[in-house]
Amino acid sequence: MLTHLRQSGTLVGLLAIILFFAVQLPDTFLTAQNLLNVSQQISMLAVTAFTMTIVMVMGDFDLSVGSTASLAGIAAAVLFASGWPVWSGVIAALAVGIAGGLFNGVLVAYVGILPFIATLGTLTMFSGTAFLISDGKTIFGRDIPAEFSGFARSGLHLAEGVTVPSMTIAAALVLAVVFVVLEHTTYGRRLYAIGGNIQAAELAGINVRRLRLSAFALTGLGAAVAGLMYASRVASANPTQASGLMLDAIAAVFLGMTMGRQGEPRVMATLVGVLILGILDNGLTQMNVDSYVREILIGAIVVAAVAVSSYGRKRV
């Protein structure tokens, strides 16, 4: 019973937040338009957090996702600027993400560096590379093709005034893929086994190194997708634009982990974490709360949720 209370605490928190804003902002918050807005605003964070969940399932994490996302955006934009077609820029960006992830994976799984240190190092490397190839400038305007930036402005028209943004659909697709991979494939089960006990997993014949490598590659790929979405949304690319994604993505997974039976990450729980962060941001902005105060609040909520959960776990 206590376990259930602890597990559902975070979900109750989300509902409480929604209720709070619904009361405070009766005219604007619970409207279809605003909710669709929120879904678009959180879509990049969502993609990053969903794919971050993949490495966190194994007990690892990836600090470099923000700079991978920025680098992927820059890579695409640089190609666009020199006249390459949109599809080639997109493929190049995704390749950059996979390559970055593989590099992280080699450092962690084969060289044996702690993920914190390895990805802290690559964070700086990827960020520096983004500055280098963009010459430190923002690429924007005519250099970004309209068909690329148009993606973020398109959507699926459902009814009068109700258009589901393409960004939201993209995030939902990533969610579905990650959900199937983690929960319904043998691959995902093996990742959870590594997270459960890496030594036992290895002795039980799991190819721990190769799986860690591939999981980092997937996280890198997800970061690149998020970076492309970001670049499309702002119709420009600069070397630091996605760097804020990393901390929020990890925070979202941690919030989700408070809902796991054993404190393990689950991608649907990560969705709850993303929603908490996104809705808080949206609601507090609408209430004209100072953005600095907003940051303090969001940080405090993450710490409080994790603290309550680990306290509860000790007691149960």
Place this chain on the structure above:
Amino acid sequence: MERLSLIGLSKSYGGVPALRDVTLHLTAGRVHALMGENGAGKSTLIKLVAGVVRADTMRVERDGTALTIATAADARRAGFRVIHQELNIVPQLSVAENILLGRPSPRRLSLLVDWRRLQDRARVALEFMGAGHIDVTVQAGDLPTGDRMLTRIAAALVVDADEAPPCLYILDEPTAALTAAESEKLFDVIARLSARGAAVLYVSHRMDEVMRICDDVTVLRDGAHVMTAPIAKTSREAIIQGMTGHLGNDTVLPRHTPIGKGIAAVAVGVAANRLRDIDFTLKQGEILGVAGLEEAGQSDLLRLFMGLGRVTSGHLKVLDDPAPSGPVQAWARGIAYVPRERRAEGLMLGMTIRDNTLIPHLGDYGIFARKAAETDRTRGLADQVRLRFRGPDQPVGQLSGGNQQKVLFARALAGKPRLLLLEEPTRGVDVGARAEIHALIRGLSAEGCAVILASSDLSELLGLSDRLLILQQGRQAALVDREGLSPADLLARIYSPKAA
């Protein structure tokens, strides 16, 4: 101090008694040996006296006056010094700091560490040990193993000015990591400590040492006191007899089916890591017992068959192929492993019985997991190993030790193993589960699965094995038929430095 009495020591862990009403009298100036097989209760006894573990019942009297030993600080204040078996030094700190760890450092201006005085005190302690060659300023992690042990012993020798002189030294297998020359120095120190009027409780597996340096001996078996006698009035044989007790009437199943003809594994003069001279041929369905003192290389030997560790000379053939490249290949070829530490090395405690059972066999399902099929298979396997559980989705961490062990057997069975590697398969398992696990091993062997069984449980080894391989410090010291081997013979071979 003349006499220190440890009276009525009892301790149970989760209902399983580890020590049952043991009483021990130690005398100043005498070295008292404590002997027993693995799991006899020696370590528990030491932990109780050291105040590391709370006793269920214990009375400690010094010259008739009761002492309270509830914490490690109490034990220290009473003048007890304990050198535990595990090498616990802090590798990042200097030797001097390690020796004076946990004590207020000498200060300058009551703020800064007085390094010179600190080092002088450490040097004095080392010189008393005859280990003046150790540089107290180097990081302890840079020392060779023997010197690290000497450092730890020196730490136990330090007496602060405001402390009572120690009245009891407890040494738990102190020579395990020492060379012969270093051991000699240690024996000299022990002689000087006891000449100063301290009592020494000396725990060792090494019969020769005990016979040489100890005055009295106490033997424990299964947590109970068996005998106490002056060394001069007893014999090696009597001590071994005391440690093993009567093993003949154990319930282990005898072999009913013949050993197969086919060959499961061949090792010819294999050396790897610590292992040397490993040489045997294992037939299908044969059970090879591996015996030895703790850490004699049992894990290394089994892991070699899992593809962990590199053969440096000789050659190894497993199921008609060269040794596997690693656990992935080993499981795929039908080699199953039940590791020694089931919680640390075997199970994902937070995950379900189904996940834990099928983890090495997920490849059977292709890309997509099939929960229904996996659940059915887990139920079948659980029945086979007679698992007592609520359902395949129950987390393994909620099961008893015996049932956790059965999950590992279910995992092994699921792969239809042709070679089964077992390490302490019934450690910490209740009697009923132990018998069931023994029946499983017999059953697998009858189906032609070869088994390598490393165990410190002699009745298990003698009850199941067809042959026994005896390891001494990584070397294959003997390979003997079970037929006609008595427990005392086996123990003598395990304990003797050079078995015939």
